[in-house]
Amino acid sequence: MKFLGKSRSSTAAFLPVCCLFLKILQPGHSRLYNNRYAGDKVIRLTPKSEEEAYALKKIYHQLKVDLWQPSSISYVSEGTITDIHIHQNASRALLTFLQEANIQYKILIGDLQKALENGNSLGTQRRRRSLSKYNYEVYHSLEEIQCWMHHLNNTRSDLIQMFSIGRSYEGRALFILKLGRKSQAYKRAVWMDCGIHAREWIGPAFCQWFVREALLTYRSDPAMRKMLNHLYFYIMPVFNVDGYHFSWTHDRFWRKTRSRNGFHCRGVDANRNWKVKWCGEGASLHPCDDTYCGPFPESEPEVKAVSKFLRKHRNHIKAYLSFHAYAQMLLYPYSYKYATIPNFGCVESAAHEAVKALQSVHGVQYKYGPASSMLYVSSGSSLDWAYKTGIPYAFAFELRDTGHFGFLLPEMLIRPTCMETMLAVKNITMHLLKKCPKERRRVNSAT
Numbered sequence: 292m293k294f295l296g297k298s299r300s301s302t303a304a305f306l307p308v309c310c311l312f313l314k315i316l317q318p319g320h321s322r323l324y325n326n327r328y329a330g331d332k333v334i335r336l337t338p339k340s341e342e343e344a345y346a347l348k349k350i351y352h353q354l355k356v357d358l359w360q361p362s363s364i365s366y367v368s369e370g371t372i373t374d375i376h377i378h379q380n381a382s383r384a385l386l387t388f389l390q391e392a393n394i395q396y397k398i399l400i401g402d403l404q405k406a407l408e409n410g411n412s413l414g415t416q417r418r419r420r421s422l423s424k425y426n427y428e429v430y431h432s433l434e435e436i437q438c439w440m441h442h443l444n445n446t447r448s449d450l451i452q453m454f455s456i457g458r459s460y461e462g463r464a465l466f467i468l469k470l471g472r473k474s475q476a477y478k479r480a481v482w483m484d485c486g487i488h489a490r491e492w493i494g495p496a497f498c499q500w501f502v503r504e505a506l507l508t509y510r511s512d513p514a515m516r517k518m519l520n521h522l523y524f525y526i527m528p529v530f531n532v533d534g535y536h537f538s539w540t541h542d543r544f545w546r547k548t549r550s551r552n553g554f555h556c557r558g559v560d561a562n563r564n565w566k567v568k569w570c571g572e573g574a575s576l577h578p579c580d581d582t583y584c585g586p587f588p589e590s591e592p593e594v595k596a597v598s599k600f601l602r603k604h605r606n607h608i609k610a611y612l613s614f615h616a617y618a619q620m621l622l623y624p625y626s627y628k629y630a631t632i633p634n635f636g637c638v639e640s641a642a643h644e645a646v647k648a649l650q651s652v653h654g655v656q657y658k659y660g661p662a663s664s665m666l667y668v669s670s671g672s673s674l675d676w677a678y679k680t681g682i683p684y685a686f687a688f689e690l691r692d693t694g695h696f697g698f699l700l701p702e703m704l705i706r707p708t709c710m711e712t713m714l715a716v717k718n719i720t721m722h723l724l725k726k727c728p729k730e731r732r733r734v735n736s737a738t
């Protein structure tokens with residue numbers, strides 16, 4: 292299915308015909324994804340020694356394993372929480388191995404197919420409503436999201452403008468929403484992207500939620516009014532459009548883009564493809580790996596389009612926010628090395644306040660800190676690239692949860708997750724509007 296809203300010009304004024312006949316996108320079988328995850332398990336292991344970690348790496352290469360966290364097997368060492376999705380056929384061999392090697396494990400999800408079908412309404416009758424009654428508490432297909440964007444562009448032109456910054460590898464438009472009260476005067480801006488990694492569906496759900504809240508509360512909430520009057524928000528609800536679409540139609544746990552590189556494995560990790568210590572530590576040169584950095588920096592059209600846009604607007608974009616899942620963390624640079632950023636004081640206090648605000652909603656705790664020490668060292672990330680390019684506040688959210696549902700965060704948790712994240716984002720944005728006394732040094736010198 293290709294999106295029909297071809298806008299050769301950079302604006303998109305009309306609602307594409309396909310939006311008038313929104314259909315539920317689901318695999319053409321009675322069971323979701325043709326029942327391919329029946330009997331699959333998600334298992335958590337935390338190696339207690341380097342010997343156990345070594346044994347895990349060995350079995351990983353022998354069995355067909357889909358790593359949920361960390362993103363690469365190379366990160367697994369003593370004490371690393373390791374969640375793996377294992378195919379039904381291989382799970383018996385793995386469990387036997389773990390028992391014989393006396394490695395402790397916990398089954399997080401006993402039957403992935405059932406978890407997938409229970410967690411959302413994809414397989415059941417989804418209550419379809421008109422675009423004016425868009426349901427923000429279900430996950431939406433790419434087609435639905437793009438129709439929603441067109442609809443807002445047509446109906447809320449007071450605060451929203453939609454445009455495309457290019458096309459994906461498979462030719463889909465890369466749409467951005469520019470949100471904020473139009474003004475002739477200079478305005479600073481915030482960039483937000485969701486869905487760099489295809490399977491992290493809560494990200495795009497949040498980007499949509501943010502837009503909804505902004506439009507709903509612009510008149511009633513002084514803080515939101517201030518945000519939209521003083522800033523523009525550039526919002527990209529789905530960064531990796533090809534991968535996201537593929538995660539709806541073929542493989543729910545697809546992470547990468549869908550480019551072909553002359554190998555039998557497709558796709559590049561769109562968060563290892565940026566021109567900052569490209570393909571260094573924490574990225575893989577192997578096209579079949581989930582952290583494959585690509586044949587060269589910005590090889591992915593999606594990464595190239597966004598980096599071009601950010602470069603062009605770097606003088607007025609003051610914050611870069613990227614939404615991932617799952618870990619419940621708020622991360623800032625550096626990602627590729629253990630070092631302190633020049634404006635650490637301001638960034639750290641913004642993170643501290645944001646996490647505190649987030650917790651005040653439902654009591655959910657987020658850790659925060661530099662990505663390298665909180666998560667792991669990874670090079671070629673958008674976070675580091677944005678910071679290096681001169682955007683002083685660069686953050687990556689790892690949204691809910693911590694592994695209970697993992698990538699299959701149920702739709703009933705969209706609302707609480709988005710509500711708390713909303714407060715964190717508002718907090719960071721309000722921080723931008725104040726002068727941070729600790730911010731003295733230019734970050735352009737950071738490498």
Ligand SMILES: [Zn+2]
Pocket residue numbers: 487488491614615616
């Ligand atoms: Zn991610």
